Amino acid sequence: MQYKSVKTSELEVGQSFELSKKVTEKDVDGFAEVTGDNNPAHTDEEYASMTPFKTRIAHGMLGASLISAVLGMNLPGPGTIYLGQDLKFTHPIHFDDVITAKVTLKELQQKPKFSIAIFETTVTNQDGDVAITGTAQVIPPKG
Numbered sequence: 001m002q003y004k005s006v007k008t009s010e011l012e013v014g015q016s017f018e019l020s021k022k023v024t025e026k027d028v029d030g031f032a033e034v035t036g037d038n039n040p041a042h043t044d045e046e047y048a049s050m051t052p053f054k055t056r057i058a059h060g061m062l063g064a065s066l067i068s069a070v071l072g073m074n075l076p077g078p079g080t081i082y083l084g085q086d087l088k089f090t091h092p093i094h095f096d097d098v099i100t101a102k103v104t105l106k107e108l109q110q111k112p113k114f115s116i117a118i119f120e121t122t123v124t125n126q127d128g129d130v131a132i133t134g135t136a137q138v139i140p141p142k143g
Helices: 025-035 060-073
Strands: 016-022 081-089 098-110 115-124 130-139
Touching (some): 016 060, 081 115, 098 130
Antiparallel strands (some): 016 098, 115 130
């Protein structure tokens, strides 16, 4: 299988990539099944109706996983190794929201054995509401 990565030597501060996805009930139920996070705020409409959001919402980490998809498959892409991620959840992700994960290269640090790329990360919904912000640190593919 052929993979396309942005090699360390090709990275430039300011580069960015976006990936969008519509969040469905099936996605939320599948995420709960895979992770074991069956918090009723995500899985039980009756319970969720008593929360501040009045309905089920998607797991915040489901939205954050789209950041991982961008880093691992697009920028820098296959071969990228995640070192860390800080996240702030600032707005709920509702069913049928179209969320967009964006990563932007802030800094590239040269280390003796490898480089570390620092990305600003955001997830927004179709209305421009920022659901998640943070910073990711990765080892990009060599080259």
